[in-house]
Amino acid sequence: MKLTLKLKVTLIATATILALLGVVGYVQDARLGRDFRVVLETQQDALAESVAAHLGDKLETYLTVLEHSASLVDERLLSDPAARQDFLSRLSAARPLFDGLALVALDGEVLSNDPPLAPQQRIQLADREYFQRVLREGRSVVSRPLMARTGVGPAVLMATPVRDAQNHTRAVLLGGLHLQRANLLGLLAHSPVGRTGHFEVITLGPDPVYVVHPDPERLMTLADPVPPDTRDVVTRKSIGRADWELRVVLPAWEAAAPVREGQRTLVRDLALLGLAAAALVWAVMRWMLHPLTTLHRAIHALRRNPDAQVRLDTRSRDERGDLARDFEALLAELRTRKQELASIFEATTDFVIQTDARGRITYLNPQARQVLGLAADHPVHTHEFSDFNTPETNAQFRQEILPAVLERGHWVGETSFLAAGGREVRVSHLVIAHRDREGRIAHFSGVMRDITEESAARQEAQRQAATLRSIAEHLPAIVAVVGTDERYRYVNQAFERWLGRPSQDIVGRTVRAVLGESEYERSQPWLQRVLAGESVKFEKDYPGRDDIRHLSISYIPLRLGDGVVDGFVGVAQDITVHRQEAGRLKGLAETDALTGLLNRAGFEADLARRIRAGEGPGLALLYIDLDHFKPINDRHGHPVGDQLLRQFAARLRAVVRPTDAVARLGGDEFAIVLSGIREPSHAETVAAKVVEAAGAAFVVGDAELHISACVGLAVGMPEGESVEALVARADTQLYRAKASGRNRWVAPSTV
Incomplete structure (x- = not known):
């Protein structure tokens, strides 16, 4: 039985939809868990970032208050026990923040403590590592968790030097946070994440220990390097102002519960949707394809006789009427053109x-x-x-x-x-x-x-060729004459030396046979142009040669008296030394002296080269601007700012491939050119890495510096788009990023 078009299309469409629904269901079921975990990890990462930043800010505030309190200590207080105790009890700014305050002499003996010590109680802190650091470095520090010698249990101490008018350290002021009380750290230990998750804070270094943990027994014990249940969702963030790390832990069973429920719902919904879609397609496709029958008969009749008169239903307002009217208009247009052409031509x-x-x-x-x-x-x-x-x-x-x-x-x-x-x-x-x-x-x-003219110009052409031969033999340049059949008519001695073959092995043979297949293919575009009558000039490289490695070549068409091209003259000059010097100067001109990246000129040259190579549709441009860089320059000086720029340039190189280009356009503006981008998400991944790299701390000397970056992203160059338009798209997205709050990347698809 012959299957009609209607039946074929109906069967194929129905089968295709059922198959697609099955594939979509399978893929979505497989990806649901992974995608949900990615979303969960992203949300948890944002939570960890916020909490770590908040905790770092709080620590900075506590240290600032402690340093201010230390600045109020004078020589009278240091020599008067009663004045010292009264001073500690009246520190209105520091006492609400800390669970205890102490003033310690340079020999490590606690001079005064709030709350006060027992009358005969003496505490010696000279052996404490944080105390030694304060005296050695002369700055405020945060200790590792330790058992307080005042007997209150595990604690973290903040210490700052007390200086006299000559800036000499006279004592050390301590502020203590008991880890089991409802203070800054104790409250964090009992803050939930989800329903069963929790926060942890550990020290960094070779032997990390717990600073904050919901289980009091784990405080000051060695921290697990990897969570026991590797399926748990664990996010880590560094905490500023202390060598600590924040961990946000969500148990695996809680993270997976919504996924399992979603998978069950997806399977049920896709099954129902598939059955409904199959039934609907079966009915609709049979109805929609019916009007094609009438038009098919008309086309079949016209193929047998183009001048046949066919009747089409142009009154209908449905699909058949639209097709009939379009076909009737096309037929009338074709017949009108045929009559016009016939009468003119x-x-x-x-x-x-x-x-x-x-x-x-x-x-x-x-x-x-x-x-x-x-x-x-x-x-x-x-x-x-x-x-x-x-x-x-x-x-x-x-x-x-x-x-x-x-x-x-x-x-x-x-x-x-x-x-x-x-x-x-x-x-x-x-x-x-x-x-x-x-x-x-x-x-x-x-x-x-027809503009063909009879001419007897061949003898004149031969005479000119002989004259050219006589001159060319004494030129240091490489000279060759090639006919329209691409066979050599003449080569000079320089050509023989360059090729290493005598002229009798060259003249009369084709360019392909003499130069070889690969070199011929390389030269063919210019051969076609010169034989079409165009004078061309180009350069070719021969990296495998020891003598002449770069040639500047000119192809000049030979014309007969009537202007017809009768071959061409090729002249090549050795520009090896020139190219080497030009390459050196170009490298200097296109390199940023501070970072070693491309400068603006190098960036524009690299982008133009990629576009000429046909890489435009697969290009992605990232425009980068650093946030908060000027205050660092103003506060720490340009040498520190320059070192930060060098470190940031190194980080940019680390997030791209060797084939990509990284440039510093000036000041704190950078750009990245990515090639071979098949999906916008690939470029977005790099943009996210750039923002992350900028957000990590920069250590310059003793200073720990923090900046962020905004990234504007433009992907792909539509045919005919200029470089300026591509740059403008990326620049527009950069301003969107800045207007959205900085420290982010923006592409046309992001909000």
Whole structure:
């Protein structure tokens, strides 16, 4: 039984939808757990970032208050026990923050403590590591968790030096936070994450211990390097102002519970959707394809007889009526054009040809049929326009004519075609592109006039060749003369030395045979251009040679008296030394002296090179601007700012591939060019890494510096887009990032 189109389409559409739903269901079920975990990890990362930043800010505040309190201690207080105790009890700013305060002499003995010590109680702190650090470094420090010698249990101490008017350290002021009380750290230990998750704080270093843990028994014990249940969602963030790390832990069973419920719901919904879609498609497709039957019969009749009169239902307002009206308008347009062309072209003495958009011939006027040796009843649609062209004309059509016609709608120039018997006819050629109502090219028209002139200029050409040979033999440049058949007619002695072969092994042979297949393919574009009559100049590299490694080559077409190209002269100059010096200078001119990255000139040159190489559709441009960099320069000086820029440049290199380009455009502005980007998400991943790299602390000397970065992202270069437009897109996204609060990346798809 023959299956009709309606039945085939209905069956295929139904089967396709059912298959797609099955695939989507399978893929979504497989990805649901992973995607949910990614979302959960992202949210938890944001929570950890916020809590770590808040905790770091609080520690900074506590230290600032402690340092301010230390600045109030004078010599009278240090020598008067009663004054010292009264001073500690009246520190209104520090007492609400700390669970205890102490003033310690330089020998480590506690002078005063709040709350006060027992009358005979003496405490010695000289052996404490944090106390020794304060005296050694002369700055405020935060201790590791330890058992307080005042007997209150595990605690963290903040210590700051007390200085006299000459800036000499006279004592040490301590502030203590008991780890089991409801203070800054104790409250964090009992703060929940989700329903069963919790926060942990551990020290950094070779033997990390717990500073904060919901289980009091774990305080000051060695921290687990890896959580026992590796399926738990664990997020880590460094805490500023202390060598601590914040951990946010969510048990695996709580993280996976929503996923399991979602998977069950997805399977049920997809099953119901598949059954409903299959039934609906089956009914709709049979109904929609029915109107094609009438139009199919009309087209079939016109294929048998193009002049046949067909009746179409143009009154209907449904799909059949739309198709019928479009087809009727197209048929009338084709018949009108056919009549116009017939009246204009049948009587002209020029050669007229028409082709479809693909180059297949649809019409030849009588003059064209005659010169090509085709009978009046010969079916021209069996030929393509290129069948009668010379190879040079076909190359010219691809490289010159077609681009001009697509841009301007027409082209005027000279070409050649092969007449009957293989005779080459030189013509003045007009090519016109005809477009349909939607602006697409429907067909081409060509009008050609014979401009061939008989000439006996060969003897003169030979005389000129002999003169050229006599001159060229004494030139240090490499000289060769090649005919239109791409065979060498002459080479000078410099050419023989360069190739290492005598002229008798070269003259008369083709360029392909002499240079080899690979070198010929490399030279072919310029050969085609010069044999089409264009003077070309280019450079070629020979990295495998020891003598001449770079040549500047000129191809000059040889023309007969009537202007016809009869070959070309090739002249090559050794520019090895020049190229080496130019390369060195270019490298210096395109490199940023501070960071070693590309500078703006190098960035623009690299981007232009990638576009010329056809990499535009796969390019991605990241525009980067550092936040809060100017205050660092103002506060720490330009040398520190320069060192930060060098470190940031190194981080940028680390997040890209060796084939990508990284540039410093000036000041704190940077750019990255990524190539070979198949999906926008690949470029977005790099943008996220840049923001992360900028957010990590920078250590310059004794200073720990913090900045952030905004990144604007532009992906892909549509055909015809300029470099300036690509840069403008990336710059627009950069300003969106800054306007959205900084420390982020923005692409056209992000909000």
